[in-house]
Amino acid sequence: MNLSSGISYLAIPGPSVMPERVLMAMHRSAPNIYEGELVAMVPELVDRLKRVARTKHDVAIYIANGHGAWEAAVSNALSAGDHVLALATGSFAHGWAEVAQRMGVETEVLDFGQRSAVDPERLSERLRKDQDHEIKAVLAVHTDTSTGIRNDIEAIRSAIDMTGHPALFMVDCIASLGCDRFEMDAWGVDVMVAGSQKGLMTPPGLGFVYFNEKADAARNDAGLVSYYWDWRARVAPEVFYQYFGGTAPAHHLYGLREALLMIEEEGLDGIWARHAAIAEAVWAAFDHWGKEGPLQVNAPDPSIRSHSVTALLTGSAKATALREWCESRAGLTLGIGLGMAERTTPEWHHFFRLGHMGHVNAQMILGALGTVEAGLKAVGLPHRPGGALKASELFAARA
Numbered sequence: 001m002n003l004s005s006g007i008s009y010l011a012i013p014g015p016s017v018m019p020e021r022v023l024m025a026m027h028r029s030a031p032n033i034y035e036g037e038l039v040a041m042v043p044e045l046v047d048r049l050k051r052v053a054r055t056k057h058d059v060a061i062y063i064a065n066g067h068g069a070w071e072a073a074v075s076n077a078l079s080a081g082d083h084v085l086a087l088a089t090g091s092f093a094h095g096w097a098e099v100a101q102r103m104g105v106e107t108e109v110l111d112f113g114q115r116s117a118v119d120p121e122r123l124s125e126r127l128r129k130d131q132d133h134e135i136k137a138v139l140a141v142h143t144d145t146s147t148g149i150r151n152d153i154e155a156i157r158s159a160i161d162m163t164g165h166p167a168l169f170m171v172d173c174i175a176s177l178g179c180d181r182f183e184m185d186a187w188g189v190d191v192m193v194a195g196s197q198k199g200l201m202t203p204p205g206l207g208f209v210y211f212n213e214k215a216d217a218a219r220n221d222a223g224l225v226s227y228y229w230d231w232r233a234r235v236a237p238e239v240f241y242q243y244f245g246g247t248a249p250a251h252h253l254y255g256l257r258e259a260l261l262m263i264e265e266e267g268l269d270g271i272w273a274r275h276a277a278i279a280e281a282v283w284a285a286f287d288h289w290g291k292e293g294p295l296q297v298n299a300p301d302p303s304i305r306s307h308s309v310t311a312l313l314t315g316s317a318k319a320t321a322l323r324e325w326c327e328s329r330a331g332l333t334l335g336i337g338l339g340m341a342e343r344t345t346p347e348w349h350h351f352f353r354l355g356h357m358g359h360v361n362a363q364m365i366l367g368a369l370g371t372v373e374a375g376l377k378a379v380g381l382p383h384r385p386g387g388a389l390k391a392s393e394l395f396a397a398r399a
């Protein structure tokens with residue numbers, strides 16, 4: 001018996017579910033990229049992109065995924081031999097640090113483990129020791145998608161300010177933009193990187209690098225800046241296609257325009273509240289199931305849990321079986337336990353993730369959680385029954 005035919009839910013933490021409106025906006029023949037509608041619509045799209053990040057500063061758009069945006073940010077702000085400090089709460093800070101390292105930047109990782117957030121105290125302590133200001137940048141990840149940990153960006157900024165250290169503050173919001181509250185200007189972020197395929201509900205393929213004047217001043221001395229990654233041409237193009245270093249990603253731009261319009265219609269406050277309620281429903285279900293048996297939300301403390309992705313520990317070799325059951329029998333695709341264990345080890349089967357970012361509503365989450373509960377039973381993963389009911393009670397109370 002197979003019950004998977006119908007509308008499936010890709011509940012991996014990116015690429016996320018794409019709205020019909022976004023898909024329809026992209027379904028067209030190629031436009032003229034030199035003049036006309038496409039050229040005319042981009043300035044407004046750029047304004048909307050800034051509003052989503054709560055910034056009046058600049059944003060450069062790249063035809064790239066998140067890894068490309070990481071490289072773009074490093075390229076414009078740093079030189080080979082510069083020293084940077086990466087704050088790790090999961091794989092993604094390590095990933096960004098490795099990109100910088102390969103470009104010749106000396107990276108130092110302050111590791112906070114996989115189950116706690118960045119401790120601002122430890123950061124200040126490290127910065128205070130750097131009396132010659134050799135650290136040129138602090139790299140942080142807002143939501144680490146591998147662990148589901150959400151860092152307090154405002155508190156990290158205060159910790160830097162308290163020491164009077166001049167390092168640039170660079171933040172990866174790839175998994176949080178359009179899901180969790182983020183205020184680039186109010187929180188004093190100098191460089192922010194994002195991508196199209198998570199909270200922004202558009203196919204993978206666009207990378208964004210936001211930067212303020214302080215970061216742009218660093219660009220003057222950045223030895224790593226190259227033709228393609230240079231952010232200057234992209235924010236002040238003499239000709240339209242300089243925005244994109246060549247052919248504009250026309251269809252992605254149409255999709256993104258529609259997604260940004262949808263975000264504006266709902267409003268950022270509404271979007272943040274929806275993601276918060278959905279995340280709480282997910283935690284309510286998993287915390288309940290975990291009362292009997294091994295299931296646990298990876299982040300023990302709800303205040304450091306992301307609102308866009310939840311990483312789960314199963315403590316026994318059942319996570320892969322659960323994912324396979326949900327996908328093949330019921331049309332729900334759960335995420336692998338990224339960065340928690342090597343694929344070839346038994347531990348690989350002890351983790352999974354649920355993505356709840358972007359175009360996701362209460363009925364989708366209740367469907368997903370009801371399916372997970374069926375899967376837990378089907379694969380024999382011990383749990384206290386009734387987690388999905390806890391999630392529905394939470395929605396009843398909230399909505």
Ligand SMILES: *Cc1c(COP(=O)(O)O)cnc(C)c1O
Nearest residue numbers: 065066067092143145174175195
């Ligand atoms: C997805 C993700 C990335 C990487 O993006 P790609 O598009 O896969 O290169 C980087 N950082 C975070 C926090 C992410 O969630």
